[in-house]
Each structure stands twice: as C-alpha cells, then as structure tokens.
Amino acid sequence: MKPWLDSIEYIRGVSMAGVVAIHIGSQYLLNPTPNIHLVALFEIVSRFSVPIFFFISAFGLFYRMNLSEPFEYGKFLRRRFKAVLFPYLIWSTLYLLHDNYVNGWQLFPDLDYAAEIYFFGLAKYHLYFLVILIWFYLFMPLWIFLVRRMTPARLILLLAAQVAFDYWSSYCAEPSENLFMKWRLNWLVLHYVFVFVLGGVLGVHSQKFFAWCAAHKKIVNATFLIALTTLLGQYYFLIGVENFSPEAAVNTAHQLSPPGIFYTIAASIFLFTLFQFGRLPAPLKKFLSLLGKNSYFVYLAHPFAINYLAIVLGKLGFIMTAPVALIFYVATIAVTLAVKLLFSLGSRK
Numbered sequence: 001m002k003p004w005l006d007s008i009e010y011i012r013g014v015s016m017a018g019v020v021a022i023h024i025g026s027q028y029l030l031n032p033t034p035n036i037h038l039v040a041l042f043e044i045v046s047r048f049s050v051p052i053f054f055f056i057s058a059f060g061l062f063y064r065m066n067l068s069e070p071f072e073y074g075k076f077l078r079r080r081f082k083a084v085l086f087p088y089l090i091w092s093t094l095y096l097l098h099d100n101y102v103n104g105w106q107l108f109p110d111l112d113y114a115a116e117i118y119f120f121g122l123a124k125y126h127l128y129f130l131v132i133l134i135w136f137y138l139f140m141p142l143w144i145f146l147v148r149r150m151t152p153a154r155l156i157l158l159l160a161a162q163v164a165f166d167y168w169s170s171y172c173a174e175p176s177e178n179l180f181m182k183w184r185l186n187w188l189v190l191h192y193v194f195v196f197v198l199g200g201v202l203g204v205h206s207q208k209f210f211a212w213c214a215a216h217k218k219i220v221n222a223t224f225l226i227a228l229t230t231l232l233g234q235y236y237f238l239i240g241v242e243n244f245s246p247e248a249a250v251n252t253a254h255q256l257s258p259p260g261i262f263y264t265i266a267a268s269i270f271l272f273t274l275f276q277f278g279r280l281p282a283p284l285k286k287f288l289s290l291l292g293k294n295s296y297f298v299y300l301a302h303p304f305a306i307n308y309l310a311i312v313l314g315k316l317g318f319i320m321t322a323p324v325a326l327i328f329y330v331a332t333i334a335v336t337l338a339v340k341l342l343f344s345l346g347s348r349k
Helices: 006-028 036-043 045-064 073-102 111-120 128-138 140-149 152-172 189-204 206-215 217-240 246-252 258-277 282-293 295-316 322-348
Strands: none
Touching: 006 036, 006 045, 006 258, 006 282, 006 295, 006 322, 036 045, 036 217, 036 246, 036 322, 045 128, 045 140, 045 189, 045 217, 045 258, 073 111, 073 128, 073 140, 073 295, 111 128, 128 140, 128 189, 140 189, 152 189, 152 258, 189 206, 189 258, 206 217, 206 258, 217 246, 217 258, 282 295, 295 322
16 A cells, blocks of 8 residues: 555645635736736636646546556546536536525526536536546546556657647647536546646656655746746736737636647646745744645535635625735635635534
C-alpha cells in the first residue's frame, strides 16, 4: 500500500481557492473600470485551477492502482458515482430550484430542457467540471490502456494533438445549434485528455517523478515562472496592444489556449515539487490541509456564498472596487468553509 501524499491534499485546496478566484473575478469584471492587474490575479494566475483537478484526480487514481491486476470496472464506477454523480445531481437540483424560485421562473423546467441542464452541467456555472469528470470515469478502461502504453514520444505527440484540438475548439469552431457542439466545453473530455493521461503516467511512476522533481527544483521553478509569464504576457498584450477589454482578454488567454496548456503542466509539476519537498511552515501546512479536506464542499457551495454576499454588498451600498473584491474573495472562502466545519461539528455530536 503506497503512503498517503499530503501534497495531493494541498494541491486540491490551492486549486479550489483558484476556482473561487476565477468566479470572484467574474463578479469584479462587472466593474466598468476594473484594475487589470487584479483581474490578472483572479483570472489568469489561477487558470491552472480547473485542469489541475483532472491532473490530480488521475494521479491519485493511478498512484493507488496496480496495473498488473484486472480492473474492476463495475466496482470502480459504483465508488466514483457515489462520490461524484450523486453529489452532482443533488447540487444541480438545489441550484436549479433555488435560482428558478428567486427569479420567479417555473420551479422545475420542462423535461427536455431539464435533460439539457443535467446532461451538460448547466444548473450552475461551476458544475460542468463534475460532468467532465464523470465522462473521464466512464472511459477509465481507455485511460488505463493509454497509460500502460505511454512513452515520452507518445506523450509529446498527445500534447501536440491536445494543443491543436483545443486551439480549434476555442478559436476556430463555428457556432452551432447542435447541443453537443454548443456545450462541448461542458462535457467533451478531449479538451483535457493530455493533462489527465499525464497525471496517470506520473502517478504510476510516482517514485521516478518525485526523484526527478527533487533533483531538478531549479528547472521546475524556472519553467513555472516562464509559463506564468507567457500567459500573463498574452493577457497584457491583448489589452495593451490589441485593445481588448479585460473580459475579452480573459476569455482569450484561458486554460485551453496554448500558453494556458503549458501553464497548467508547469503549475502541476511546480506545486507537487513545492508541497512534496518544500520546507513549509507548520501553520501553513495545517491551513492547506484544512482547505484540501474541505475543498469539495467549498467548491460545490461557493456560488451560494457569492450570491448572498453580493446581495449584502449591494444593500450596504458598496461597489466592487479592488479592495472590496479582495475582501469578497476571502469572505466567500471563509463563509463556505465555516459552514462545512459547523456541519462537521454538528454531525459528530
């Protein structure tokens, strides 16, 4: 039995904080004159957050898996669906009923539209991640097949194919009335195949991976800084040279852009190296562990916190300035985390 890796838990917590930052950034972009540097912090620096979840999910699965043994597909799906599918259906229903009630709409939509909402993760803006994760689980025998046969050369070819496909899907694909094409970013695992397979390969070869990271910390750090600088450079170029609005720049310099893909890879390896071998203060480790252990609930519930904190801000007469946005971000995580901890305390009594 391989030992538990605290680094996975820490990365999960950091990634959750990044997802919340992206959604707070969307609120801050409602300000007609946002600070472009704060937008960059919320929306660009945190861009690794969604795809790195797929990376660590695959890493954790393959880290614990013995590829020489038969894969029990049915048992695997039962466990994964209990952890992901059921929460997805429950939270989708909660958001659907809540938003329809608040907006005075039909409480539950017609059957055809409801099927579209549940199939494509449309009940709330963050739930599509779980839809993609479910599709990854459904195709698990394929990923096992690929990981078993993956070589460095094949990984490079897969990366090239990933960059080409994501570029086409993000910048070249024509608008379509076909629902599967219209909502392709919400379900099509092809957008994240490379990062998932990479996580699986490194999970299988975890000892070699960690040994390489420990021996090449400077290279890992430098690669991360170069990748981050490149993605930020794309964002600032779009605003300063191409005269994009901050919102348009964010929607162009995203995680599926070529710089975004390389930033995700660099960030994944950097965070593993940092949390596996870095000398972190004990209080920071404790905080990261707290975030990681409760990240799933915070991820699922934080739109509720954003919604009601925004209402409170409006009633108090605040506008979303840069300082308010930062406080809003901290408050969103603090509120959802406090709710989860209170529930946990209550369940122990």
